[in-house]
Amino acid sequence: MAYINDHYFKLKGGYLFPEIARRVRAFSAEHPELAKTLVPCGIGDVTEPLPIAVIQAMHRAVDELAHRESFRGYGPEQGYDFLRRAIAENDYRRNGMDIADDEIFVSDGSKCDCGNILDIFGDQNRIAVVDPVYPVYVDTNVMAGHTGSADELGNYAGLVYLPCTKANGFVPEIPKERVDLIYLCFPNNPTGSVATREQLKAWVDYALENEAIILYDAAYEAYITDPAIPHSIYAIPGAHDCAIEFRSFSKNGGFTGVRCGFTVLPKSLTALTSKGNKKNLHPLWNRRFSTKFNGVSYPVQRGAEAIYTETGQEQVRNLIGHYLGNAEILADSLCSTSLEVFGGRNAPYIWVMAPSGYSSWQVFDKILRDIQVVITPGTGFGAQGEGYFRVSAFNSRENAREAARRFKEVRW
Amino acid sequence: MAYINDHYFKLKGGYLFPEIARRVRAFSAEHPELAKTLVPCGIGDVTEPLPIAVIQAMHRAVDELAHRESFRGYGPEQGYDFLRRAIAENDYRRNGMDIADDEIFVSDGSKCDCGNILDIFGDQNRIAVVDPVYPVYVDTNVMAGHTGSADELGNYAGLVYLPCTKANGFVPEIPKERVDLIYLCFPNNPTGSVATREQLKAWVDYALENEAIILYDAAYEAYITDPAIPHSIYAIPGAHDCAIEFRSFSKNGGFTGVRCGFTVLPKSLTALTSKGNKKNLHPLWNRRFSTKFNGVSYPVQRGAEAIYTETGQEQVRNLIGHYLGNAEILADSLCSTSLEVFGGRNAPYIWVMAPSGYSSWQVFDKILRDIQVVITPGTGFGAQGEGYFRVSAFNSRENAREAARRFKEVRW
Numbered sequence: 043m044a045y046i047n048d049h050y051f052k053l054k055g056g057y058l059f060p061e062i063a064r065r066v067r068a069f070s071a072e073h074p075e076l077a078k079t080l081v082p083c084g085i086g087d088v089t090e091p092l093p094i095a096v097i098q099a100m101h102r103a104v105d106e107l108a109h110r111e112s113f114r115g116y117g118p119e120q121g122y123d124f125l126r127r128a129i130a131e132n133d134y135r136r137n138g139m140d141i142a143d144d145e146i147f148v149s150d151g152s153k154c155d156c157g158n159i160l161d162i163f164g165d166q167n168r169i170a171v172v173d174p175v176y177p178v179y180v181d182t183n184v185m186a187g188h189t190g191s192a193d194e195l196g197n198y199a200g201l202v203y204l205p206c207t208k209a210n211g212f213v214p215e216i217p218k219e220r221v222d223l224i225y226l227c228f229p230n231n232p233t234g235s236v237a238t239r240e241q242l243k244a245w246v247d248y249a250l251e252n253e254a255i256i257l258y259d260a261a262y263e264a265y266i267t268d269p270a271i272p273h274s275i276y277a278i279p280g281a282h283d284c285a286i287e288f289r290s291f292s293k294n295g296g297f298t299g300v301r302c303g304f305t306v307l308p309k310s311l312t313a314l315t316s317k318g319n320k321k322n323l324h325p326l327w328n329r330r331f332s333t334k335f336n337g338v339s340y341p342v343q344r345g346a347e348a349i350y351t352e353t354g355q356e357q358v359r360n361l362i363g364h365y366l367g368n369a370e371i372l373a374d375s376l377c378s379t380s381l382e383v384f385g386g387r388n389a390p391y392i393w394v395m396a397p398s399g400y401s402s403w404q405v406f407d408k409i410l411r412d413i414q415v416v417i418t419p420g421t422g423f424g425a426q427g428e429g430y431f432r433v434s435a436f437n438s439r440e441n442a443r444e445a446a447r448r449f450k451e452v453r454w
Numbered sequence: 455m456a457y458i459n460d461h462y463f464k465l466k467g468g469y470l471f472p473e474i475a476r477r478v479r480a481f482s483a484e485h486p487e488l489a490k491t492l493v494p495c496g497i498g499d500v501t502e503p504l505p506i507a508v509i510q511a512m513h514r515a516v517d518e519l520a521h522r523e524s525f526r527g528y529g530p531e532q533g534y535d536f537l538r539r540a541i542a543e544n545d546y547r548r549n550g551m552d553i554a555d556d557e558i559f560v561s562d563g564s565k566c567d568c569g570n571i572l573d574i575f576g577d578q579n580r581i582a583v584v585d586p587v588y589p590v591y592v593d594t595n596v597m598a599g600h601t602g603s604a605d606e607l608g609n610y611a612g613l614v615y616l617p618c619t620k621a622n623g624f625v626p627e628i629p630k631e632r633v634d635l636i637y638l639c640f641p642n643n644p645t646g647s648v649a650t651r652e653q654l655k656a657w658v659d660y661a662l663e664n665e666a667i668i669l670y671d672a673a674y675e676a677y678i679t680d681p682a683i684p685h686s687i688y689a690i691p692g693a694h695d696c697a698i699e700f701r702s703f704s705k706n707g708g709f710t711g712v713r714c715g716f717t718v719l720p721k722s723l724t725a726l727t728s729k730g731n732k733k734n735l736h737p738l739w740n741r742r743f744s745t746k747f748n749g750v751s752y753p754v755q756r757g758a759e760a761i762y763t764e765t766g767q768e769q770v771r772n773l774i775g776h777y778l779g780n781a782e783i784l785a786d787s788l789c790s791t792s793l794e795v796f797g798g799r800n801a802p803y804i805w806v807m808a809p810s811g812y813s814s815w816q817v818f819d820k821i822l823r824d825i826q827v828v829i830t831p832g833t834g835f836g837a838q839g840e841g842y843f844r845v846s847a848f849n850s851r852e853n854a855r856e857a858a859r860r861f862k863e864v865r866w
Contacts (some may be wrong), residue, residue, distance in 0.1 A: 044634040044725040046575035050738050051727070082614040086526035097520045107711070108509045115499035115710035148712075150748070157746035161597065164457035182744045185573065222456040253455040298527035299752040300519070301562075313456040315463070326462050333593045333684060334569035336562070339751050340711040341512065372559065373682070399737070437703055 047198045049187040054196050058177070058422035059085075063405070069410055074444050076414050081445045083372070083433050086231065086391070088296040089365060090438075092345070093357030096295055099348035100431050103341035117337040120328065121148025121304070125343045128350040129304055133289070139276040145308050145324070147331055148346075152261050152290035152303035157182035158227075159305070160285060161334070162326040164316060167222035172200040172214050174232055174423030174430075176259065179225040180219060193426040205426050206233055208395065213237050216248045224249065225273075227259035229266060231425045232386015233393040233434040236271045242278045249284035255284040255323075256311060261303075264294035264362050267290070268387045282308040286323075293390065294358050295349045302338055302346045344374060365390050368434035368442035375446035376433065380454055392433040397454040413448035461599040466608050470589070471497075474818070481822055485505050488826050491520055493857045494782070495845050496830040498643065498803070500708040502776060502838075502850075504757070511760035524612030529749040531562025533716070539757045539761040541716055550560065551688040557720050559735070559743055560758075562750050564673050564702035564715035569594035569718070571669060571698060573746070574738040576728060579634035582614040584626050586644055586835030586842075588671065591637040607837040617838050620807065624796060625649050625685035628660045636661065638687075639671035641678060644835045644844040645805040646797015648683045649797035651665035654690045658723055661696035667725060667735075668697040673715075674707035676774050678800045694720040698735075705802065707761045714750055714758045777802050781847035787858035788845065803834070804845040809846055809866040817824070817843050825860035 062084060070077035076367075106112035120126070124286075127144040134141035149155050156178050169188055171179050180198065183189055190199030197203060202221050204214035210237035226245065230235040237245075249256050258275040266273055275285040290303035295305075307327045312320045338346075348354045373386035376394055385391035396405040402419030409415050418434070420427030435442065470559045474496060482489035518524035532538070538558040546553035561567050568590050581600055583591050592610065593599055602611025609615060614633050615799035622646035625640075635681040638657065640649040640838055649657075661668050670687040687697040702715035709715075719739045750758075760766045785798035788806055798804035814831030821827050821843075830846070832839030847854065 044667040045578050046725040046733055046738065047574050047734065048727050050574065050741060053741065088523070089522070089527070091522050091525045092519045094520065097516055100516045103508055104512045104516065105752075107504045108506065110503050111500070113501070113503045113708075113711075115501070115708075117711055150751070153748045162459050162462065164459050166457050180747060185742070197586060242472055255456040273822050296525075296527075299525075299529055299749075301748060301751045313458040317457055317458050321458055321463075324459065326458065329462060329465065330597070333597065334566060335588060336565045336713060337503065337711075337715045339562070339754050341516075341753065342751050435848075 047185070047187075048453060049185055052184050052189065052191050052198070053181060054192045054303065058418070062418065065407065065410065066416060067335055072300040078277070079414050081294060081415045081441050081448070083441075083445050084416045085439065086436055087298050088293065088436050090296060090361055090414045092296050092300070093349065093361065095348040095351055095353055095354035095357055097344040100341045100345040103344035107340065114340050117343070119331045119335050120144070121146065121338060122340075122343050125347050128347050132350045134274065134276065134306070137277070138276060139271070140282070141276060141306055141308065143214035145306055147305045147307060148338050148343065149303050149305060149335070150293065151299040151417050152259065152288045155288050155303060155305045156257070158258060158334075159327075160186050162323060163223065163313070168202060168215060168220065170204055170224045172206050172226060172230070173203040173207060173425060174420060174427035175225070176227060176231050177423065188229050197425055199225070203424070206230070206235065207426060208382070208384070210395070211235060212240050216244055220252055222254050222259060224254055225257045225259065227319070228262070229262040229264065229389035230385075230391075232391055232418070232420065232427065234391040235393075236268070236388045238264065239270065239272055239278065242272055242275060246275070246278045246280045246284060249437075250280050253314070254284065255283070255311070258285050258287045260287055261290040262293055262389055263289065264358070265366060266392050268388050271388055274355060276306070279327065282310050284311070286311065289356065291346050291349060294362065295346065297346070300342055300345060302342050364439065365435045368437050368439060371442050371446045372433050372435060372449070375449045379417055379450060379452065390435040394431050394433060396429050396431060400429070402428055402431055409452065412452050415445050459597070459599075461597055464596050464601065464603050464610070465593060466604040466799060468612060470830070474830065476829060477819065477822065478629070490829060492826045493853050493860070494828045495853075495857050496828045496848050498832065498848055499710050500705065500848050502708055502773055503706050503720070504772065505761065505766055507760040507762075507763055507766035507769055508757040512753045512757040515756035519752065526752050529752055529755070531743045531747050531749045532556070533558065533750065534752075534755050537759050540759050544620070544762045546686065546688065546718070549689070551686060552694070553688060553718055553720065557718055559717045559719060559739060560750050560755065561715050561717060561747070562713040563677060563704065564671065564700045565590055567700050567715060567717045568669070568671060570597050570746075571741065572600075573737060575709060575725070578728070580614060580632060582616055582629060582633040582636045584618050584642070586618060586637060586832060586839035587637070588639060588643050589835065592655045609837055614835070617837060618642070618647065618795070620794070623647060624805070625653050628656055632664055634666050634668060636666055637669045637671065639673070641674040641801035642797075642803075644830065644832065644839065646801035646803040647805075648678060648680070648689060648800045648837060651682065651684055651690065654684055654687060657693045658687070658690045658696060662692050665726070666696065667836055668693070670697050670699045671700040672699055674705055674801055675701065676770065677778060677802050679778065681798050683800055688718070695721050695770040696723070698723065703758050706774065707758065708773060712754055712757060714754050731819050759850065761845055765815070776851065777847045780849050780851060783854050784845050786859070787861045791864065797849070802847040802852060804847065806843050807847060808841050813843070814840055815842055821864065824864050829855050
């Protein structure tokens with residue numbers, strides 16, 4: 043008799059975006075005329091076309107596959123050398139961070155990496171997540187059996203939640219208790235907060251002292267414009283011995299539908315066997331790639347490589363400028379109302395505190411009904427998100443301007 | 455202190471292809487002139503370019519991503535409707551098998567699916583694998599902690615091995631003991647054997663009776679030319695209640711570097727919770743896709759869709775015909791020697807028994823040294839592979855003819 047993985051039944055999440063869709067559908071059925079004017083500001087998906095340098099590179103790669111002489115079959119599971127080198131050189135070594143080509147693992151996206159990384163860790167680790175948080179960190183730990191059940195707030199027993207609040211500027215304090223794996227994400231989804239060098243240094247120092255490992259999600263690093271804010275955890279001395287970094291081409295090159303990201307796993311990184319022997323993690327992650335993955339589509343890897351060319355870089359800067367321009371327009375509008383507004387600088391997300399007495403879903407309903415704008419209720423990202431909502435800058439300029447205009451019309 | 459997943463240290467495998475490469479390098483250094491004439495017959499990777507229908511569809515999809523109006527970001531994690539429908543309709547419903555569109559899960563390859571499927575099963579299952587076998591089934595179970603250590607032959611404690619031998623025609627007998635998850639692969643890699651309808655029916659009956667689940671790898675189904683041999687486990691009544699099928703575009707459309715495959719998981723399929731309650735597996739696999747995956751690259755999905763067009767089908771038939779033609783040339787040559795030859799019909803692999811007294815690696819060395827052809831030693835696929843070697847038909851016609859000519863020259 044085959045047995046199921048019971049842990050899946052503990053999962054509470056996965057209701058956020060379906061519930062948003064349900065409420066929008068109900069509103070649209072009730073008010074079909076108003077529904078025609080809906081402006082989406084909820085989703086973290088890019089809207090602008092791919093950089094031309096990427097398009098051209100993908101076309102060339104597809105053509106290579108059309109001829110026997112240039113055809114390529116299975117590639118290296120960890121990514122082609124040309125892309126691993128381009129990433130290590132441009133994102134790290136050029137910025138003074140010592141990362142070797144073979145410390146880069148090219149994948150089909152950061153979401154997959156954030157979940158798959160758990161494969162190489164034991165079940166006995168104490169796991170800390172920021173709250174609010176990208177739900178994938180929590181859900182993949184629930185599925186792996188690393189938690190107990192969820193309480194009414196949606197908090198799972200056994201996880202250590204690190205509250206990100208207005209009081210701490212949405213950058214969590216170092217925990218007093220011991221934790222072994224720590225998920226951090228800066229610029230943060232959903233709060234749009236960034237961590238300073240000093241704040242990251244405190245985390246690296248904690249991890250080194252406790253032999254913990256930081257799982258650092260830098261998917262939004264391209265949105266950092268302040269030169270004082272680090273783009274990578276490896277900008278902090280010691281991070282090579284305590285941190286794994288996840289990055290993505292989704293939000294710089296617009297690859298959400300093209301699918302490419304990467305993990306950086308330094309060869310110096312170690313963790314303990316259950317008998318207490320230190321072992322390097324690099325061979326384990328390498329083995330996972332060889333055994334459970336077969337590399338990213340060749341034309342996609344050529345597209346990602348093109349992001350690092352001079353024209354690619356210029357086109358990516360324009361894309362980022364477009365979304366950051368939206369963020370400014372939206373944040374300015376929200377700031378001009380009675381609401382308290384966070385993020386939206388160095389980040390594509392704006393995090394807004396609902397007026398006193400409003401729950402996240404009440405705000406969602408009011409904004410939908412009053413001005414036909416769709417936002418994301420903060421509670422969907424964790425208990426600490428209650429009373430907040432997220433506004434996404436991933437939009438056309440026209441939509442961003444229209445949403446900005448309408449936000450001023452809400453009477454709270 | 456972060457802990458590692460210790461189970462990785464039990465892994466014995468992963469040495470096969472590196473060891474082949476090492477021996478080829480050593481030979482080449484010793485005999486640089488002979489090395490220039492090496493003919494590879496070892497690797498299961500396609501050599502011929504993609505079908506033109508696929509190339510054209512991928513170009514069109516890349517162009518869509520170049521314009522705001524036709525740009526697509528995140529797609530459905532489980533695959534676009536257009537592809538799920540094309541698969542379900544053409545591979546299943548058209549052939550009388552009742553598979554719904556949403557029972558198809560589009561992935562970036564069958565190798566990933568074969569490993570990832572374990573996520574939704576409990577750790578208490580008794581697992582059976584055929585021997586010899588595609589190493590991924592075994593290795594992913596080792597990594598998930600479902601086995602003990604390996605013995606000298608490479609057999610892991612706790613797994614049930616189903617010997618595939620000359621005596622049973624390389625189709626395993628139904629086990630006498632109870633097993634819960636059963637990996638089957640037909641046409642088989644490495645033996646090239648196929649299972650008849652009666653043989654598959656015996657397995658389905660066993661699974662239904664024991665409430666076991668068959669994990670059916672049909673990656674090579676396109677090579678079946680005998681109309682009596684089933685292409686799918688779902689051709690057997692009852693399989694919808696006891697089988698998951700894996701398929702791939704790698705070996706029909708030549709997608710080894712493009713990356714696309716799919717899983718079929720019928721909604722009627724159930725397994726038990728640890729408390730013994732029956733639950734459907736479909737929502738769990740669906741949830742896994744939503745949480746740990748973000749869909750296959752859009753241009754790749756359009757390329758896969760093109761395989762099902764009339765021109766795509768014709769071009770795929772030509773590709774399959776090419777490789778099956780190679781298989782015939784190679785098998786004919788080997789049959790004309792003193793060796794015993796299996797497979798190579800309805801399959802792209804030929805499985806050859808080494809002359810008495812030769813180990814797999816001794817045969818490998820002799821063929822390399824005598825005629826400069828690279829084959830794969832059978833022992834790399836499991837203990838029962840000892841004394842055999844695999845010849846792959848994935849080659850240019852020129853290479854296949856040359857290898858065939860040389861096989862006749864070996865003096866055993």
